[in-house]
Amino acid sequence: MLPCTGRIDESLLLKSFENGADGVMVVGCLEGDCHYVNGNIRARARVQRVYEILGQIAIGPERVRMYNLSAGEGAKFAAFTTEFYQKIKELGPSPITIARQSKPREVPVS
Numbered sequence: 769m770l771p772c773t774g775r776i777d778e779s780l781l782l783k784s785f786e787n788g789a790d791g792v793m794v795v796g797c798l799e800g801d802c803h804y805v806n807g808n809i810r811a812r813a814r815v816q817r818v819y820e821i822l823g824q825i826a827i828g829p830e831r832v833r834m835y836n837l838s839a840g841e842g843a844k845f846a847a848f849t850t851e852f853y854q855k856i857k858e859l860g861p862s863p864i865t866i867a868r869q870s871k872p873r874e875v876p877v878s
Contacts (some may be wrong), residue, residue, distance in 0.1 A: 772796075773834075774807020781818045785827060785864055791856035792818075794834040795845065801838065808836060827863055830855060 770776060773796035784792045794815050796808035815834040823829040833855075835848045861869075 772802065772804045772807040773811035774802070774804050774809075776811050776814055778814050778818050778821070781815070781832060782821065785822075785831070785862055788865055788868070790859070790862045790865060791831045791833075791852060793849070793852045794832070795848070796834065796836050798836050798838050812836075828859060831859065831862060 773794055776794060781792055781794075794811060796811050797803070799808055799812075802808045812834055815832060818832050819829040822831055833852055835845075837844050837848070
């Protein structure tokens with residue numbers, strides 16, 4: 769959890785997939801209503817770059833998504849979460865997860 773989505777970095781999002789996430793959902797405040805001025809706009813640009821990277825490396829860009837809403841929109845948050853969960857469930861495990869499950873890791877012996 770970060771105090772502002774503007775603190776999110778592309779490497780953090782990609783590391784989530786490396787660590788086994790099947791999808792990553794970033795939720796920030798409404799555009800134009802950021803306590804840190806334009807943090808959520810910076811976050812949107814970073815999420816967009818990760819979206820493009822995931823498409824290029826065949827993990828699937830639809831596995832990352834950013835939503836903007838206010839703290840008082842609990843029902844909307846629940847709807848976004850349910851929608852994203854259903855999409856990830858439909859996609860199934862990420863290719864990274866599948867590769868890890870199908871190939872035993874070799875440990876180098878010294």
